[in-house]
Amino acid sequence: MNDFTLISATLPNGSVANIVVSNGFIAHIGAEVRGEQIDAQGLVALPGFVDLHTHLREPGFEQSETILTGTRAAALGGYTAVHAMANTHPVADTAGVVEQVKTLGDEAGYVQVQPIGAVTVGLEGKQLAELGAMAQSKAQVRVFSDDGKCVSDPVLMRRALAYVKSFGGVIAQHAQEPRLTENSQMHEGAVSSELGLAGWPAVAEESIIARDVLLAEAVGSRIHICHLSTAGSVEIVRWAKQRGINVTAEVTPHHLLLTDELARGYDPVFKVNPPLRTAADVMALREALVDGTIDIVATDHAPHPTESKDCEWAAAAFGMLGLETAASIAQDVLIESGASNWQRFADVMSTVPASISGIEGQGQPLEVGSAANIALIDPSAKRTIQDGGASKSDNQPYRGMTLPGAVIHTIFRGVFTVRDSKLSR
Numbered sequence: 001m002n003d004f005t006l007i008s009a010t011l012p013n014g015s016v017a018n019i020v021v022s023n024g025f026i027a028h029i030g031a032e033v034r035g036e037q038i039d040a041q042g043l044v045a046l047p048g049f050v051d052l053h054t055h056l057r058e059p060g061f062e063q064s065e066t067i068l069t070g071t072r073a074a075a076l077g078g079y080t081a082v083h084a085m086a087n088t089h090p091v092a093d094t095a096g097v098v099e100q101v102k103t104l105g106d107e108a109g110y111v112q113v114q115p116i117g118a119v120t121v122g123l124e125g126k127q128l129a130e131l132g133a134m135a136q137s138k139a140q141v142r143v144f145s146d147d148g149k150c151v152s153d154p155v156l157m158r159r160a161l162a163y164v165k166s167f168g169g170v171i172a173q174h175a176q177e178p179r180l181t182e183n184s185q186m187h188e189g190a191v192s193s194e195l196g197l198a199g200w201p202a203v204a205e206e207s208i209i210a211r212d213v214l215l216a217e218a219v220g221s222r223i224h225i226c227h228l229s230t231a232g233s234v235e236i237v238r239w240a241k242q243r244g245i246n247v248t249a250e251v252t253p254h255h256l257l258l259t260d261e262l263a264r265g266y267d268p269v270f271k272v273n274p275p276l277r278t279a280a281d282v283m284a285l286r287e288a289l290v291d292g293t294i295d296i297v298a299t300d301h302a303p304h305p306t307e308s309k310d311c312e313w314a315a316a317a318f319g320m321l322g323l324e325t326a327a328s329i330a331q332d333v334l335i336e337s338g339a340s341n342w343q344r345f346a347d348v349m350s351t352v353p354a355s356i357s358g359i360e361g362q363g364q365p366l367e368v369g370s371a372a373n374i375a376l377i378d379p380s381a382k383r384t385i386q387d388g389g390a391s392k393s394d395n396q397p398y399r400g401m402t403l404p405g406a407v408i409h410t411i412f413r414g415v416f417t418v419r420d421s422k423l424s425r
């Protein structure tokens with residue numbers, strides 16, 4: 001492993017320094033130069049991004065994405081770790097499946113792949129999965145989620161919260177009351193009425209979040225809420241945090257930027273779960289990411305093959321790509337707006353998601369002794385998004401849009417996975 005030095009990189013606190021990488025670790029930050037010199041002037045160096053919510057689709061849905069293609073997209077997006085959701089086939093509800101996912105991630109070698117285990121057997125919401133066996137497996141699962149489905153049974157949810165508490169695990173809830181969202185197609189509001197598409201009420205999300213923060217409080221466990229999408233959800237999480245409940249929350253890039261108005265073209269690329277909401281909801285989510293009510297940005301990268309999206313709205317699958325564009329949208333919300341700074345950016349994209357999951361060697365501040373997991377971005381770049389990038393799928397909602405910033409280099413455990421915005425192998 002060769003030593004190298006990133007010359008004149010801008011650190012999250014705004015200072016400029018050389019970063020010396022040696023044997024996979026940060027060996028020095030300051031004036032020293034060692035090994036190959038890489039010009040990083042004008043680039044912001046950040047701890048490699050950590051996604052708490054990625055659908056890699058393997059095993060079972062390799063026509064949408066594989067662990068190799070998904071992690072290549074992740075590296076291009078500045079990520080050095082992703083958490084793979086459990087809604088694969090077979091479902092990641094046993095030690096065997098989570099170990100398989102981890103092994104495939106290690107073999108691909110682009111980012112650290114940390115499997116998420118299912119909360120219930122087969123995501124069926126009837127019986128708890130083998131949470132303890134997954135936690136004790138080689139995959140060392142700490143985050144459990146039935147994502148794609150809600151753990152709607154309060155008895156099961158309470159039991160799951162109590163169980164993971166014993167080993168420091170966390171339940172990541174996809175908050176969607178199933179009875180309130182039967183056949184729902186898009187956000188319930190003025191646009192859904194006009195278009196004649198079945199509505200997805202905000203209260204279907206908010207009622208589950210309210211219930212589950214109270215369950216977490218009663219059990220004395222922590223809980224993580226996936227993809228907040230409404231202003232009301234923000235209010236509930238804000239209230240829960242003020243009350244001292246141990247809750248963390250994520251927001252996706254698309255819910256920070258896109259609204260239900262996009263459904264007017266009936267293009268299923270904008271069909272997603274939870275649905276795109278109103279401009280007022282987007283504003284509330286952006287403010288909450290700035291003020292800390294929302295803890296992290298998580299992509300919910302959800303690749304789907306053309307045949308699942310190139311059809312009428314009601315028949316199309318829910319979900320959109322996100323790994324290669326997330327940093328640009330976080331930059332838009334935190335930096336371009338003038339509302340926050342790169343330190344907060346590092347927190348929401350790396351440090352805090354890593355601490356929620358407890359993943360080792362990730363999300364560490366750029367300091368001597370930290371693992372060399374580093375993303376370097378050019379904040380002055382502008383990119384017009386053309387296609388689905390490295391993903392095997394093409395459900396790209398930002399096509400034709402110009403977004404700020406570009407990931408120039410990604411360094412994973414001291415090795416370039418992306419160099420000059422291209423995969424290094």
Ligand SMILES: [Zn+2]
Binds near residue numbers: 148227273274
């Ligand atoms: Zn979800």
